[in-house]
Every structure is written in C-alpha cells, then in structure tokens.
Amino acid sequence: MGTVLEAEGLMVGYAGAPVCGEVSASVDAGEVLGIVGVNGAGKSTVARTIAGRQASLAGDVKVHGLLIDPDAVPFRRQVSAVFDDDLFFPSLTVREHLLLIARGHSLDDPEGRVEEELRFFGLVGRSHAIPDALSSGQRRRLLLAAGLIRPSSLLILDEPEQRLDPRMRTALGERIAEHAKDGGAVVLVTHDPQLLLATASSCLVIDEEVQEFDPEQGASIIAGS
Numbered sequence: 001m002g003t004v005l006e007a008e009g010l011m012v013g014y015a016g017a018p019v020c021g022e023v024s025a026s027v028d029a030g031e032v033l034g035i036v037g038v039n040g041a042g043k044s045t046v047a048r049t050i051a052g053r054q055a056s057l058a059g060d061v062k063v064h065g066l067l068i069d070p071d072a073v074p075f076r077r078q079v080s081a082v083f084d085d086d087l088f089f090p091s092l093t094v095r096e097h098l099l100l101i102a103r104g105h106s107l108d109d110p111e112g113r114v115e116e117e118l119r120f121f122g123l124v125g126r127s128h129a130i131p132d133a134l135s136s137g138q139r140r141r142l143l144l145a146a147g148l149i150r151p152s153s154l155l156i157l158d159e160p161e162q163r164l165d166p167r168m169r170t171a172l173g174e175r176i177a178e179h180a181k182d183g184g185a186v187v188l189v190t191h192d193p194q195l196l197l198a199t200a201s202s203c204l205v206i207d208e209e210v211q212e213f214d215p216e217q218g219a220s221i222i223a224g225s
C-alpha cells in the first residue's frame with residue numbers, strides 16, 4: 001500500500017544532546033508502529049520530531065517521500081498528531097472545537113461527523129461544555145476526537161490511553177486498528193501492553209540503543225516481564 005513514513009538515522013534531543021539511540025523505521029499505509037520504552041527514554045521526543053514539532057539533531061524523516069516541513073500545507077494535511085500538551089480554545093465548546101476542525105478540513109457533512117465523534121467518545125452530554133468544565137479524561141477524549149475527525153494518512157498518538165477508563169481504552173484500540181485497516185499509517189507511543197497488542201504491527205523499543213521487536217515482545221517489555 002506504500003510507505004508513508006521513513007526515518008533514517010534519526011537523532012532526537014535537546015540543545016544538541018541526543019536523548020536516545022538512532023532511530024530508523026518505516027511505516028506503510030495500513031501499519032501501526034508501536035513505540036515503547038521506560039519513562040524518560042525519549043519516546044515523546046521521537047514522536048514530536050516525527051510530527052515536525054521539534055527539529056531533529058541528525059538524520060532524515062520523510063512523509064510520502066518528502067522531508068517533513070511543519071509549515072507546509074501538504075505535510076499538515078497528511079499528518080494528524082495528538083500530544084498531551086495540545087491546547088484548546090478556552091471559550092469554544094466541545095462541539096465547536098470539532099466543528100471547526102471538520103469545516104477546516106472541508107469534510108462532507110461536518111455536523112454529522114461531529115455527532116459521530118461525540119457519540120464515539122461519549123461526549124454528547126458535554127458537547128456544550130468549554131474545556132475548563134471537562135474532566136481530565138473528557139479533555140483527553142476531546143483531543144483524540146479532534147485528531148481522529150480529520151483525515152490523515154499519518155496519525156501520531158503519544159500515550160493516547162492516558163486518563164481513559166478501561167472501556168474507552170478498548171474502544172480506542174479498535175478505532176486505531178480500524179484506522180489502519182482503512183489505509184492509515186499510525187505511530188503509537190504507549191505504556192499500555194493491551195493497546196499495543198490490539199493495534200501494533202511492529203514495535204520499536206526506545207533506549208540508548210533503539211531496537212525493533214515484534215509487538216508481543218514489546219508488550220512483555222512494557223509490562224516489565
């Protein structure tokens with residue numbers, strides 16, 4: 001189905017100092033790359049660099065064969081990323097956030113798509129609430145809905161399971177798997193072995209040396225066994 005993401009000799013870090021070993025990986029359409037590792041290993045830094053939110057120290061990252069450029073419209077059209085520190089518009093309601101994204105991406109039937117996401121993420125009853133009036137798990141649901149309502153060929157999720165209840169985690173795993181089945185490529189940073197097993201087709205363990213594992217082994221690594 002074609003390569004969506006290619007990272008070659010990627011070094012990531014801060015102030016010129018790498019936080020982990022060199023990352024080389026590729027993700028095809030229809031694949032989910034799991035990224036695991038202990039706290040502070042560098043997973044989010046890798047994900048942020050791939051998402052174009054910070055510069056790499058060395059190496060190349062290409063999306064659809066083009067070097068990443070967060071200012072380029074084609075890159076932003078292709079890549080949807082959800083990070084924990086993503087911001088909200090403080091005075092827009094849950095529904096207004098989603099409608100803004102749906103309309104901004106020229107979706108057919110934006111109102112209908114917003115209703116679908118509100119239902120999927122269990123936010124119908126809070127659709128008129130502003131972000132400050134949501135619980136932390138509901139805010140996370142809104143961030144995920146915002147990342148998933150828009151089209152993307154590369155979806156980057158940084159610990160999307162955080163603060164979700166078990167039922168929502170399971171539903172999210174099914175949703176990620178479905179996204180890949182529909183041809184999306186996914187990079188999934190996670191500490192949740194179940195989510196990894198339910199979704200990942202390949203897995204990177206981030207450490208001083210970065211290694212590729214099959215997801216079942218990765219799951220046992222993050223489960224601490």
Ligand SMILES: Nc1ncnc2c1ncn2[C@@H]1O[C@H](COP(=O)(O)OP(=O)(O)OP(=O)(O)O)[C@@H](O)[C@H]1O
Nearest residue numbers: 014019037038039040041042043044045046159206
């Ligand atoms: N803005 C920053 N400036 C300098 N160092 C940072 C910055 N953000 C993170 N770090 C450091 O970089 C290293 C990797 O952090 P990162 O957030 O990528 O780890 P992680 O694997 O995602 O961890 P966790 O599982 O705890 O989320 C850590 O040692 C962290 O303290």
